[in-house]
Amino acid sequence: MESFPISPLAGTLFGGIFGLMVGSFFNVVIYRMPRGESVVWPPSRCTQCGYQIKFYENVPVLSWLLLRGKCKSCRTGISIQYPLIEALTGLVAALVIGYFFYSGRVYPLDFKIGVTFLALASIPIFVIDFRHFLIPDLITYPGILVGLGLSFLPGGQTPLQSLIGAGASGLFLWLVGFAATLLLKKEAMGLGDVKLMAMAGALFGAPTALFGLIFASALGTVVGLPMMLFRKLNEHRHIPFGPYICMGVGISAFFGPQVMDWYMGLLGW
Secondary structure, eight states: OTTSOSOHHHHHHHHHHHHHHHHHHHHHHHHHGGGTOOSSSSOSBOTTTOOBOOGGGOOTTHHHHHTTTBOTTTOOBOOTHHHHHHHHHHHHHHHHHHHHHHSOOOOOHHHHHHHHHHHHHHHHHHHHHHHHSOOOHHHHHHHHHHHHHHTTSTTSOOHHHHHHHHHHHHHHHHHHHHHHHHHHTSOOOOHHHHHHHHHHHHHHOHHHHHHHHHHHHHHHHHHHHHHHHTTOOBTTBOOOOHHHHHHHHHHHHHHHHHHHHHHHHHHTO
16 A cells, blocks of 8 residues: 555554554444434443443443453443454454555555445445345445545545446336346345445446445355355345445456456457
């Protein structure tokens, strides 16, 4: 990550610490967003007794360990999900940022930030979509704005490419969902997936986002077919598609051109 005059180790450690703090916010999003509650107010509190958590009691991972996983006031158990989400977010941030430092490959700055944003945003999307079949607007709308903003940085895609990417990617998936709804005579695609595709298009452009949709469909099929065979899915149970979009776009961002060249080679083009 040559754009920043710091050592790779310091940059990776900083990324991990930043990820821990972001993970603490993700816990708020994961708990409150599906309930329709504000993620800003009231401040963090015990869900059982209402005890308002002090800032020094809200240190990622460490506070949970020091409190032995219990509320300081009522001693109700605090879910292990909280430190796990914080630790996972810190680890993902450290791995992604560390890769950019140590890989030796040169990437545009907008790509580095975009990949980091997508990797971290994938965590609450995974949890919320698998539990509630929802993708938070709190992630996708800012993601679209981040993508458009990054396009003004030199060396990457242009603002026009980012804008077209958001519109074309979102519109394409909406049309697919609309056609599937007409064919199946029931809702086949949520608008959350459409907004997530628009975010991917804004961050990486339409080709990467749409190619990522192919990977996402393949991943969803690999997971869904065994579940159908073992009767884990029926007309009332669906596969949340958001996590596969995140993975598919991530694969496309890094390996899309190579996969396309390989495929064209097979065709003799």
